[in-house]
Amino acid sequence: MADEKRDGLHSEQQGISVRPATNENTASSDSDRTDDIERNTPPPTAEGEKVEHPDPNEVDWDGPDDPKNPRNWPRWRRAMLVGIITCVVFSTSIASSAIAPAVPQILREFHSTNEVVGTLVVTIELLGTGVGPILMGPMSEVVGRRVIYNCANIGFSAFSLGCALTPSLPGLVIMRFLQGCSASCSLNNAGGTISDLVPIHRRGFAMSMYSVGFLLGPAVGPIAGSFLAAAAGWRWNGTMGIICALTYSETYAPVILEWKAKKLRKQTGNQALYAKGQRQLPVSSVLKRAISRPVKMFLFCPVVTGLAIYNAVVYGFTYLLFSTFSVVFEGQYNFSEAKLGLVYLGLAIGFLISLSIASFANDRTHARLTRKHGEAKPEYRLDSLIYGAIAIPVGLIIYGWTTQERVHPAVPIVATGLVGFGVMFTFLVRSLPEIFFEACLLLCYPCVPQVWRRLAEEVLDSVRLSE
Known part of the structure; x- marks a missing residue:
């Protein structure tokens, strides 16, 4: 019917x-x-x-112009909420890499020489980022995004403080894992928030802003973290994630309609009122659907499978690049611990330059193909992947060749900027439906960076032995 x-x-x-x-x-x-x-x-x-x-x-919106519908909110309010989410993503993403320059100092303080444990201190946070969405994503569809955001922000701040105060190395690893679980809320739910507020044909710029926060955090984190490690001790790194955004309005439409239904039931006394789409929908069914959905899409949808793996590999290349900085610039160019963080500026500048270019090209391509075919499809945004597919390998080749030939350090840093430029185009495919991002984050992102970091260690060890 x-x-x-x-x-x-x-x-x-x-x-x-x-x-x-x-x-x-x-x-x-x-x-x-x-x-x-x-x-x-x-x-x-x-x-x-x-x-x-x-x-x-059935309780529904009061017409197409209902002011309570998130997509009908004033543009400034929607832009503000996207900005808030970007800031939260940025602050939580910093935690994934801010501790990296301080790993040698951490190992010395805890009297450890195990480099594997040192790597684990950094990468365990990414594992938590993959585990957290198993609960965070489904619960946001039950109680709303605002409650989950605020609970996760409080947890992130608490576990960040735990990282700063832990008296042992195993305790630090545990706190880092729990910190990643809390950080996953903003990383996983941000795409849903943008989908709540922005129609798909205008989603390119909003997603590029979010991607800047997601990608710029790991690049900026070591810059601040290295200076803190040199000046105030590594424990202050954990306090960088305490600043969290709490000014957030609920954007998930079913939850807003449920609030409206509750209010009407109270006012009218009619207990049969229900929010549209929410009748006979128990919490267990919502959780089961939300957990199984990304797994099914990843296993049975070739487009999602290919894109998820491609995004995860690109993300892994980014972390592989991070892993080489200390060996290349400290060992080869004699950078100090504080100056090492400045190397990440190349990536950061590349992200920022591509912000306007990537979002403009992405939205323009989507609009052109929509006019051509007479309908809007998320797949129309995939054309922009070609720019990233060219820029990333070119940047990596220049970086590898110039460091091997011991060219001036400015040249490989510029090459990392080219990599950052290409990565932004790759991650704009998150303008696709939220389910794609869930599949990427849940199934690929936690695993690939860990594998690539370990691969980087093996490669760098072989390079040292051959010198």
Whole structure:
């Protein structure tokens, strides 16, 4: 039936249904309904189609211009929320690498010479980043994004403080893992927040802003972390993640509609009222669906599988690059511990330069292909991957050749900027539906960087032996 079709589409579109309470029209096709939902306009009625009355107990938006619909909020408010999420992602991403320049000092303080443990101190946070979404993502669909964000921010601050105060190396590893679990909330749910606020045809710039926070954090973290390690001791590194954004409005449409339904039940006394798409939907079903969904997409959707692996490998190359900096610039160019962090500026500048270029090219390509084919598809954003596929290997080749030939250190640093430029284009595929990002984060990102860091150690050890 028409209403059942709209309900199914409503669930897939994160509850952004804009049928007015008095509207009895139905959609004429799936593509029309999808386009109407993206634009927040009611779908047309197909000529001759049977019109059925909606359930009077169903609570929906008060028309296409309902001010409580997150996509109808003022532009400044939506931009502010995207900025807040970007800042949270940036501050939590810093924690993944800020401790890296201080690893030798940590090992000395705890009287350890085990380099594997030193690597584990850095990479265990990434493992937590992959474990956290198993719970964080599904719960945000049950209680709302705001509650999960605030709980995760408090946990992140607490575990960051634990990193600073721990008296043992095993305790530091445990705190780093729990810190990563808390940080995963902003990394995993940010894509959903942007989807709540921004239609897909305008999502390129918003996702590029988020990607800057996600990618710039690990690049900037060692810059600040290295100076703190040299001046105030490594324990102060853990305090960098304490600054968390708490000013956040709920954006998840089903939760907002549920609040509206509760208010109406209280005002009218009608306990049969329910939010659209939420009838007979127990928490266990929501959790089961949210946990199994990314796994199924990764296993049975070749596009998602390929893109997830490609993104994870690129992410691994980024961390592989991080792993070479201390050996190359401390051992070969005699950089001090404090100056070593400045090497990461090349990546940071590359990210920033590509911010406007990548988002503009991505949105323009999406708009051009939409006009050409008459419909909007997330896959239209994949064309921009070619720029990253060219820039990343070129930057890595220049970096490897110039360091091997002991060229002036400015040249390999510029080459890292070219890598950063290409990485931004790669990560803009997160403008695809949230499910793709869940598959990447949950199944690939925690594993690949760890493998590549270990690979980097083996390669660098062989290079040292051959010299």
